[in-house]
Amino acid sequence: MFGTRNPHPDYARALARRDFLKLAALGAAGSSMSGWLEPLASAAAQEGKHKSCIVLWLAGGLCQLESFDLKEYSFFKPIETSVPGIQVSDHLPKLAKLMQHAAVIRSMCTLEAEHSRAAYHMHTGGRPIAGGTVLPSIGSIASMELGKPDYPLPNYVVIGAPLTNGGSRVGEGAHAGFLGARHEPLLIKKPTRGVENLAPVANDLKLFDQRAGLLNQVEQGFYKNYQAPTAEAHRITLQRASQMMHSKEAKAYDLSLEPASVREAYGKNGYGDGCVLARRLVEVRVPFVEVSMPEWDNHSGCGYHKQNMPAFDTALSALISDLKDRGLLDSTLVVVMSEFGRGGVNHVGPDAKSSENRNHWHKAWSTALIGGGIKGGQVIGKTDKKAATVEDRPVTPADFFATICKVLGIDYTKENNDGRGRPMRIVDKGEKPILEVL
């Protein structure tokens, strides 16, 4: 089937394409060797339809039975919401009042039941293969597809404190894979502390500029003798870091500029602060932010959920209201998701009723989509009376991804080269986006 006997040059070119695309993505300024510290060409005319996405990652696994899909076996009680006919947990009273903005998906049906594998699964749509290709996460895809080449801030940010016990780690599965370093997330461990090393040495931007000026001179000499994409990429990345240090947009990372009353409204805890920071970043048009909330890995009973849900309810509802007040809700998709749900199977055994077990459960669980211009106030899919199997409209990671892409305006049929000459579709074939929410 291969017409040429020795296709090597083309094969090699396809592999090298990754460099090309990466460099091309860095902007037209790339070809100029002089003045690398000068700001890049001014922003292209901004598109009218800018969209952003905030993922609220509940690391460890939110139990559908105690949140969005209450059953006889739930520990918590159902309450009515602002949308007649839709009930949620009584531990989400604030969110209940905003259900007109939300589409709850009760029929998630995925393939992985171990934290890190499932976290990867839900971030990339694929399944991890040890020693195999690392797929880009949805955030890296958004960074590539929605990020502006000349934008001074990283286009993909992950916010969250490291975990102390159980569940997936912050940023797990959140990798650029073969899309390369440019689309790796910037990790913010503590929202109040902002970006690591963003401040120049001795907090002296003038000193930095002086040094950078001298570096510029030194580099000229090097570039005269050596030309290589690697040297060019070093120069451009340095330029982007410097641009970020000088940018007014970087102030978005400074939570101290936020009125105390706003932080109060979000709960003024690590998670609430993370959501405030996400909103600040979305305001300056960062396309993708993930806020990670730890400690949902509740294997028995509902203790962790009881502890976590007030903070989650407060931060999420404050975020929705805040985005709405600022006119950003229609352009910002908020996604509530975990690596899997809990319970399910334990209610199908001999000890069905007595069991308090809430082990990992991936065959029927819930996520939610809010804002971003979707049709809110609806429920997608249905599970059986034990929330153990999906009875209507199973949603696979590919379906879920395709839906997010559609809302954000990303063409998910596009193919990227995986660095080994193999084209990879953003979302794999067989996807059935949830058209009901569009």
Added chain:
Amino acid sequence: MTAVLLGGAIALVEFAIREAALPVASAAAGIEETSPIAESAPSSVETKPAVAPKANEVQAVEPPREPEQTPPPAVPIEKAAPVAPVPAPRNEAPPEKFQPVPPAGDQLDAQALARFIDSEVRKKLDSTQLKSAPLADDAEFLRRVYLDLHGIIPTVAQATAFLDSKAPDKRAKLIDELLESEHYGRNFGDIWFRLLVNGPREKIPVGLLRTWLVKQFNANRPWDQLASDLIAATGPVMADNPAMIYMLRANTTLNSSEITNIVTSRLLGVNIQCAQCHNHPYVESWKKADYAGMAAFFTRLSRNGPGGSGGMGLIDKAKPRSKSAEPVKEVPAKFLGGEQPKIDSDQSVRPTFAAWATSPKNPYFARAIANRTWGHFFGRGLVNPIDGMSEINPPTHPQLLQGLGEQLVANGFDLKFLARAICNSQAYQRSSKAADGRDDSDRLYARMAMRVLTPEQLFDSFAALSVVKAEGRNEFTQFFRTGDEDSVTEYERGIPQLLRLINSPLLETGRQDIVKKLLAAGRPPAELLDQLYLSVLARRPTPQERAQMAAYLKQTAPPAKGYGDVLWVLMNSSEFSLNH
């Protein structure tokens, strides 16, 4: 833009791949069953029964031909090397299938193999009319060979000694010296540790494996023996028996497909992971059955030490592990592209595999290590990607790869011998300055490729400069390891990494300490500048740079600040960031 960059053949490949089911596609198309509450739910991939091995895949050895005409002398700028007879190339056309790699009939020493390398590289260059770059100057060579053999930049004393030496054979001498240093084993042990243990492993004493690998490389253990140990290691984990550690997890072993991926990619130079889920769309020889046949060597593993002691170790059980623990359907074990060995069911199959894998019957083994070693020194393999050996991805220099493999076999898989030969070649010692405008010049070795320092090289070089403390290595290297695999000719650092390099208060403190010490010694300014350049860039400044720096230092006070700025500049320069 994408379409413009694609050649016809690749378009065909892409078409073929789109038509085939990709792994994730098949996963998403239908919901598969996984063990409901398993902490580690493996992928359950169905594989078809094995097909009969293809009889024609391993071809007979062709008799060696008479030596060809000696190659034309190198371009005038290169030092004239005495032209020696080179081993006979086996076949003019690229092989359709990889052939076995028998020991060379004509055993060469390292210098002669270096000349063979150059004649093969030269042939290809002549056929493409590419002009080759001049030899690297001493400083370029010095820094490069330290980074490649030791993983660190040279100290000021080492740099000065080499640069000032007038000995005509000082490059060959330096290569010998570096190969005998303990840093050689530390560097290659560290590299192989990363190739085998990818990412953190909780509750597994992975450090034992690293230490052991360092020892093996320093002792220059023959590669076939070392690889056999890695494949067949069994028994309890101990300091002197840690080779199986990369196969272990906290409470179990890696599953057979994970081990297959590591072993085929790292030791056989073949990437067959795609064939786990579907017949390989662009490497026609790999079928799901090949994958399952390979995986079958690793389905009987148990993490327990022998005798049911419960200690950590690795043994092979009589029966394969449960279906839920093994993603690949059980088929009889079959060598990659080869036959199906006869094995008693109560016997460990791994020694049988190790014996085949390291024998000349296996066409991949010697080539794989030759290619990986080449890739280490040149930034790309003769087959590239390094583990991309397949029929439709032939080597750029088939005879060269075959010759390197045969010489390696003839020399008892002596890896220092191979490294010595490569480092002594003119191809390795060429400058990385652009020879002409063509972008394929480094692919054909007309010049040395520009490589980005690996996270380990970067950290260890900082440590050598004493701007960082050794205990931060893990965190630092993980922070700088972005992207999905090491690809040294691609720049993988992002803004967070650059911000740390330019703004980290820790690095700044380290720099200030260096400058303080330098100034305290009370040396004249010109010497101070030499010291800074030698320590960071392993060379002295050019007259133009001296003038530039003098002008800057003149207008900057106090001197500590000025020299601190210079050090910052050098450490953030492209020249420092790259192995050039």
